Amino acid sequence: MNQELEILLIEDNPHDAELVIRALKKNHVVNHIVHLTDGVIALDFLFGRGKYEGRKTNIKPRLILLDLKMPKMNGLEVLQAIKDNDLTKQIPVVVLTSSKENPDIEQSYLLGANSFIVKPVDYDSFRQVITDLGMYWLVVNHPPH
Amino acid sequence: MNATEVNVFNAVLKSMRDSLISLDKDWRYVFVNDKAVRMMGKSREELIGKTFWELFPDTIGTVIESEIRRSMAAREKTSFEAYYKPYDLWLSINVFPYEDELLVYFTNITRFKRAEESLHSLLKEVSDYKHALDESSIVAITDATGIITHANDNFCKISKYTREELVGKDHRLINSGYHGKEFFHELWYTISNGHVWRGELKNRARDGSAYWVDTTIVPFLDEAGKPYQYVAIRSDITRRKQAEGELLELNRDLERRVKDRTEELEAFSYSISHDLRAPLRAINSYAKIIEEDYSNTFDNEGNRLLGIVQENARKMGTLIDDLLAFSRLGGKELRKSEVDMMALTEQVCSELVKTVVKKPAIEIRHMLPVKADKTLMGQVLVNLISNAIKYSGKKENPQIVINSERSNHYIIYSVEDNGTGFNMEYASKLFGVFQRLHSEMEFEGTGVGLAIVKRIVYKHGGSVWAESEEGNGAKFYFSLPE
Numbered sequence: 001m002n003q004e005l006e007i008l009l010i011e012d013n014p015h016d017a018e019l020v021i022r023a024l025k026k027n028h029v030v031n032h033i034v035h036l037t038d039g040v041i042a043l044d045f046l047f048g049r050g051k052y053e054g055r056k057t058n059i060k061p062r063l064i065l066l067d068l069k070m071p072k073m074n075g076l077e078v079l080q081a082i083k084d085n086d087l088t089k090q091i092p093v094v095v096l097t098s099s100k101e102n103p104d105i106e107q108s109y110l111l112g113a114n115s116f117i118v119k120p121v122d123y124d125s126f127r128q129v130i131t132d133l134g135m136y137w138l139v140v141n142h143p144p145h
Numbered sequence: 146m147n148a149t150e151v152n153v154f155n156a157v158l159k160s161m162r163d164s165l166i167s168l169d170k171d172w173r174y175v176f177v178n179d180k181a182v183r184m185m186g187k188s189r190e191e192l193i194g195k196t197f198w199e200l201f202p203d204t205i206g207t208v209i210e211s212e213i214r215r216s217m218a219a220r221e222k223t224s225f226e227a228y229y230k231p232y233d234l235w236l237s238i239n240v241f242p243y244e245d246e247l248l249v250y251f252t253n254i255t256r257f258k259r260a261e262e263s264l265h266s267l268l269k270e271v272s273d274y275k276h277a278l279d280e281s282s283i284v285a286i287t288d289a290t291g292i293i294t295h296a297n298d299n300f301c302k303i304s305k306y307t308r309e310e311l312v313g314k315d316h317r318l319i320n321s322g323y324h325g326k327e328f329f330h331e332l333w334y335t336i337s338n339g340h341v342w343r344g345e346l347k348n349r350a351r352d353g354s355a356y357w358v359d360t361t362i363v364p365f366l367d368e369a370g371k372p373y374q375y376v377a378i379r380s381d382i383t384r385r386k387q388a389e390g391e392l393l394e395l396n397r398d399l400e401r402r403v404k405d406r407t408e409e410l411e412a413f414s415y416s417i418s419h420d421l422r423a424p425l426r427a428i429n430s431y432a433k434i435i436e437e438d439y440s441n442t443f444d445n446e447g448n449r450l451l452g453i454v455q456e457n458a459r460k461m462g463t464l465i466d467d468l469l470a471f472s473r474l475g476g477k478e479l480r481k482s483e484v485d486m487m488a489l490t491e492q493v494c495s496e497l498v499k500t501v502v503k504k505p506a507i508e509i510r511h512m513l514p515v516k517a518d519k520t521l522m523g524q525v526l527v528n529l530i531s532n533a534i535k536y537s538g539k540k541e542n543p544q545i546v547i548n549s550e551r552s553n554h555y556i557i558y559s560v561e562d563n564g565t566g567f568n569m570e571y572a573s574k575l576f577g578v579f580q581r582l583h584s585e586m587e588f589e590g591t592g593v594g595l596a597i598v599k600r601i602v603y604k605h606g607g608s609v610w611a612e613s614e615e616g617n618g619a620k621f622y623f624s625l626p627e
Contacts, residue, residue, distance in 0.1 A: 015431070016426070019426070098422045120426070121422050123434070126429075
């Protein structure tokens with residue numbers, strides 16, 4: 001791994017975040033994960049603003065995992081900001097949600113989401129989905145240079 | 146009078162179409178022309194010398210007698226019309242006193258009289274029709290250019306214009322501006338080509354208020370087929386239009402409310418699925434992590450209790466899924482097609498049997514095809530057959546019979562098992578949401594399956610019911626319109 005940042009996880013629910021990180025690390029798919037708890041902070045991080053003033057923004061995550069339901073700035077707004085900016089628009093974004101009932105699926109794809117994942121309630125399935133996700137985007141998929 | 150004149154005179158008398166007689170002062174016949182002879186049906190010899198009254202006793206007491214006597218006495222000429230009953234004739238009678246005699250001409254005017262009578266009754270009928278029309282309708286007559294030539298009382302009443310204000314104007318006077326140019330263009334095109342136009346018009350009265358009239362405009366055509374006038378017959382439909390408008394508004398309101406409710410329901414479904422699932426995932430997952438990482442440090446009781454947590458979290462997951470499936474049905478549009486119920490049932494059965502250890506004997510007898518939403522029919526069959534499998538699962542030889550038959554424009558499908566059955570006393574609770582007739586200990590379930598069946602079948606215009614004897618199996622029916 002020549003990059004020290006592999007996944008940026010944007011998720012306000014600490015338990016869901018812990019489960020995601022646990023699942024990704026358990027199978028040694030991913031080691032470098034940054035977890036941020038809301039959209040505003042996440043955008044500050046990506047664009048080197050606010051408390052991340054001076055961060056080297058050329059060090060980009062290879063994958064962004066984005067929860068839709070978040071306080072302050074919801075997932076769709078964060079997604080739009082990422083996809084609107086030349087610096088970040090090539091980063092694959094996987095949107096996570098709790099339900100396939102979600103009316104935002106369409107909107108997410110329209111805004112340029114690369115994938116849309118429903119988090120299973122059952123932990124075995126959940127772990128499997130997250131592992132597959134990490135495998136696919138970080139190992140199987142070939143990003144642009 | 147010379148000889149030639151006498152001859153001419155005689156020729157005239159002979160050939161004239163009127164009957165002519167001459168009476169002396171004693172009412173005796175002095176002269177009778179040929180026509181009179183023929184009319185009276187007697188020979189000239191029989192007539193001459195007899196009195197008028199002898200030969201025509203029926204004239205006594207009639208206008209004929211009184212007029213002739215008056216003319217004779219006063220020596221004045223007279224003309225009158227009289228009906229002579231014995232001959233069933235109408236006569237025009239002209240009486241001229243001439244020297245001592247009286248000349249009487251009879252002209253048969255029966256045909257004219259009859260024509261006049263029928264014309265009279267025809268005119269009366271026409272005037273009666275007009276009266277009836279005036280009583281019932283709003284009537285206007287215009288000339289070929291659309292200028293009002295006649296307006297009846299009803300027209301004046303509804304338009305609040307006087308007849309004088311209406312006559313001489315055209316209908317632009319009462320145009321409300323509601324209908325476009327195209328509308329009136331079409332109207333004029335129709336009637337000016339000699340066709341009747343029918344439609345509903347919104348007009349404006351003198352005081353600015355609007356009224357609606359159901360209108361029929363009939364062109365009256367001349368011999369060349371060109372309209373020379375138009376008769377517009379209208380009736381007031383303002384109240385009906387208002388009611389229609391109110392109904393429309395009510396419908397719109399209802400649609401809005403249904404839409405609002407559907408949206409609320411969707412939001413509610415989303416909220417349930419999202420907000421209840423997230424904590425449930427945490428319970429599930431952390432329990433699983435505890436199980437994986439710490440079960441060896443727990444004693445048996447600790448592991449049993451953890452198992453209960455996991456089991457209940459799993460049930461809650463099922464419950465949320467079922468509830469969602471149920472509430473989703475509400476707003477779902479039916480996508481109907483011809484469904485091969487036989488094939489669908491076979492497919493559902495083979496899928497369901499895979500999941501159970503104790504395989505029941507399933508007999509699919511005869512499943513008639515039906516026009517329905519295939520996915521939803523699959524759901525109905527899954528729910529009913531899985532119930533049958535579940536509730537017969539404790540029997541030694543679980544048996545299920547699936548069948549259908551036609552009855553009165555419906556197809557009745559049935560799923561029968563030889564399982565536990567239920568007490569018919571509680572049959573009414575079977576199809577309610579979260580209603581269960583068995584404890585969780587006996588048979589696992591959320592109590593949503595049959596509610597879903599009911600909702601789907603109702604949406605198709607059918608009904609559901611069940612029969613059972615406790616301990617001796619149950620038979621569930623659903624009917625669908627053919």
